[in-house]
Amino acid sequence: MKKNNPIIAIVFWSLVSFLTLFPIYWLFVISVKPAVQLFSTPDVILSDPYWGNYAKVWGDRLLRSYMVNSLVISTGNALLCTTLGFFACYALSRFKMAGKESLFFWTITNRMAPPAVFLLPLFLLMTQVYAVGDFRLLDTRIGMILVYCTFNLPFAIWTLRPTLDGIPKELDEAAYVDGASSWKVITEIVFPLCRPGLAVTLILTWVFAWNEYLLAATLTNFNARTLTTGLSEYVTTTGTEWGIMATISVFTLIPALIVFGLVQKHIVAGLTFGAVKG
Amino acid sequence: MAQVKIDNVIKRYGSVQVMHGVNVDIDDGEFVVLVGPSGCGKSTLLRMLAGLEEISDGAISIGDRVVNDVPPKERDIAMVFQSYALYPHKTVYDNIGFPLKMAGRDKSEIDQKVRGAADILDLTKYLKRYPKELSGGQRQRVAMGRAIVRDPQVFLFDEPLSNLDAKLRVTMRVEIKELHQRLGTTIVYVTHDQIEAMTMADKIVVMRDGRVEQIGAPLDLYDNPANVFVAGFIGSPSMNFIHGQIVTDGGVRQFRSDSGLLLPLPQTALPDGHKVTYGIRPEHIAIGNHGVPLRVVVVEPTGSETQVFAKHGGDFVDALVKDRFKAAPNSEVRFVIDPANVHLFDRTTEQRL
Numbered sequence: 001m002k003k004n005n006p007i008i009a010i011v012f013w014s015l016v017s018f019l020t021l022f023p024i025y026w027l028f029v030i031s032v033k034p035a036v037q038l039f040s041t042p043d044v045i046l047s048d049p050y051w052g053n054y055a056k057v058w059g060d061r062l063l064r065s066y067m068v069n070s071l072v073i074s075t076g077n078a079l080l081c082t083t084l085g086f087f088a089c090y091a092l093s094r095f096k097m098a099g100k101e102s103l104f105f106w107t108i109t110n111r112m113a114p115p116a117v118f119l120l121p122l123f124l125l126m127t128q129v130y131a132v133g134d135f136r137l138l139d140t141r142i143g144m145i146l147v148y149c150t151f152n153l154p155f156a157i158w159t160l161r162p163t164l165d166g167i168p169k170e171l172d173e174a175a176y177v178d179g180a181s182s183w184k185v186i187t188e189i190v191f192p193l194c195r196p197g198l199a200v201t202l203i204l205t206w207v208f209a210w211n212e213y214l215l216a217a218t219l220t221n222f223n224a225r226t227l228t229t230g231l232s233e234y235v236t237t238t239g240t241e242w243g244i245m246a247t248i249s250v251f252t253l254i255p256a257l258i259v260f261g262l263v264q265k266h267i268v269a270g271l272t273f274g275a276v277k278g
Numbered sequence: 279m280a281q282v283k284i285d286n287v288i289k290r291y292g293s294v295q296v297m298h299g300v301n302v303d304i305d306d307g308e309f310v311v312l313v314g315p316s317g318c319g320k321s322t323l324l325r326m327l328a329g330l331e332e333i334s335d336g337a338i339s340i341g342d343r344v345v346n347d348v349p350p351k352e353r354d355i356a357m358v359f360q361s362y363a364l365y366p367h368k369t370v371y372d373n374i375g376f377p378l379k380m381a382g383r384d385k386s387e388i389d390q391k392v393r394g395a396a397d398i399l400d401l402t403k404y405l406k407r408y409p410k411e412l413s414g415g416q417r418q419r420v421a422m423g424r425a426i427v428r429d430p431q432v433f434l435f436d437e438p439l440s441n442l443d444a445k446l447r448v449t450m451r452v453e454i455k456e457l458h459q460r461l462g463t464t465i466v467y468v469t470h471d472q473i474e475a476m477t478m479a480d481k482i483v484v485m486r487d488g489r490v491e492q493i494g495a496p497l498d499l500y501d502n503p504a505n506v507f508v509a510g511f512i513g514s515p516s517m518n519f520i521h522g523q524i525v526t527d528g529g530v531r532q533f534r535s536d537s538g539l540l541l542p543l544p545q546t547a548l549p550d551g552h553k554v555t556y557g558i559r560p561e562h563i564a565i566g567n568h569g570v571p572l573r574v575v576v577v578e579p580t581g582s583e584t585q586v587f588a589k590h591g592g593d594f595v596d597a598l599v600k601d602r603f604k605a606a607p608n609s610e611v612r613f614v615i616d617p618a619n620v621h622l623f624d625r626t627t628e629q630r631l
């Protein structure tokens with residue numbers, strides 16, 4: 001068999017890595033330069049970093065609250081969607097039910113429509129329909145968590161279904177015969193075996209909610225405003241604060257990188273789950 | 279240990295009936311094998327015994343208790359699956375200890391019993407390994423360990439050896455039989471392999487199309503099969519069947535096949551002209567100078583014995599002899615048949631006459 005030349009592979013992957021990482025590096029360079037330098041000497045070399053933008057962003061209470069909102073909404077939504085998706089897929093995979101394939105298909109079609117289509121109905125639902133006393137879902141964290149479920153739950157069901165289907169039913173049956181209750185079968189057998197798929201679902205739904213702009217910009221005013229919507233506040237009629245925006249973007253990237261790093265092993269396992277005989 | 283009683287059990291999937299009033303009585307400590315071809319209902323019957331399938335009608339009792347509506351975990355049974363169904367994320371120790379953990383036993387008791395079971399099954403040095411790090415035979419033993427650790431009333435085995443290679447299958451067969459002798463627990467064992475059934479069972483239940491064809495001790499089924507199906511299923515190689523009728527030729531009562539082959543008959547009161555199926559096992563045919571003349575088709579030596587396929591017209595007859603035998607295709611061979619070993623079956627009902 002012909003052996004591949006390692007130099008070509010090294011050059012190819014170096015190029016791919018460069019193309020992927022360079023924009024992030026550039027973003028960081030912009031975030032550590034004062035506004036004057038940005039326009040006078042636009043270069044990509046990192047020299048004498050200026051941390052003023054970071055101090056400004058970190059010191060801004062409003063931006064800090066946007067970040068907390070983003071974290072709470074993304075994490076809450078990812079946990080809710082993954083949990084509900086897991087149980088929905090368990091039911092779809094394990095129980096006999098008339099029309100369950102149609103139900104599954106109908107569920108995932110909700111993900112196919114463009115989110116903008118739902119803007120007005122969602123706005124009306126959050127202001128007019130789901131109201132308890134003075135409480136409205138509009139501009140609340142719980143409201144945004146639920147809104148993102150509209151799109152993320154079908155996605156979670158779609159990604160988790162093959163994982164659940166890939167776990168042999170004989171394992172459930174063996175556990176039942178071994179004396180396990182239905183709850184124990186789920187917690188002791190099915191859930192641990194689903195971990196790679198759950199990690200993938202968790203991270204992807206989290207990233208969707210973290211990055212989302214359109215719904216957040218429309219359905220929040222002040223209390224539940226997220227970091228992505230906060231970013232747009234620095235594009236004003238008097239100019240764009242590139243340094244601050246780059247700094248916020250770096251702050252936006254950090255949690256995503258941390259989460260990806262933590263579950264990277266599971267993501268690779270999850271994406272190849274069931275591809276080969278174990 | 280417990281008796282098991284399967285009383286007129288019926289199973290329907292929608293409007294399709296797959297089990298037609300099955301009755302089986304299993305004694306305390308008995309090793310019973312359910313055997314039959316694919317789709318005969320043996321695995322369904324075992325799953326109904328385990329509580330993994332509901333029964334549509336009839337009753338199943340374990341001990342003195344009717345268990346029709348009792349969930350699997352309360353039936354006091356243990357089951358070994360065809361695929362072993364080991365929990366891949368648990369070590370051998372945790373796999374074996376799982377039923378005890380579910381029963382809420384304390385850690386010291388679990389430890390003692392798991393190590394005891396591992397000792398019996400020679401698994402002690404593998405306790406920290408995961409199932410994927412074990413060979414097929416070791417996985418099989420872990421599955422058995424998980425079953426015996428609970429000390430159940432009944433063991434259920436669903437084709438446990440079918441994923442193993444031929445050599446390992448023989449070894450595991452002996453191990454399961456030894457285990458039964460040591461523990462004395464009632465065992466219900468499903469297989470499609472009649473050799474497994476013959477070598478392991480105290481009692482064999484032969485099934486076909488959701489019905490019991492015959493129940494009996496292995497050698498009873500071999501010597502006195504109730505019908506053509508059981509006669510053909512039990513014994514390897516399979517019994518020869520030749521269609522024909524009873525005739526008197528030259529003052530001697532004989533069997534004449536549809537293609538004119540004359541074969542010796544045992545004592546029978548059946549009249550001339552009665553249409554029968556003539557059954558003779560290959561191992562009951564010898565090769566001699568004064569037997570029935572046939573033409574050799576194929577000779578298959580296996581070392582310890584030789585299988586000779588021969589024909590006469592449209593009738594094929596297969597003989598299994600201990601002696602080394604060589605013959606060219608199409609040469610004449612004479613098969614010697616002792617009438618005492620011949621079985622006659624009714625051609626219409628296929629029942630033994």
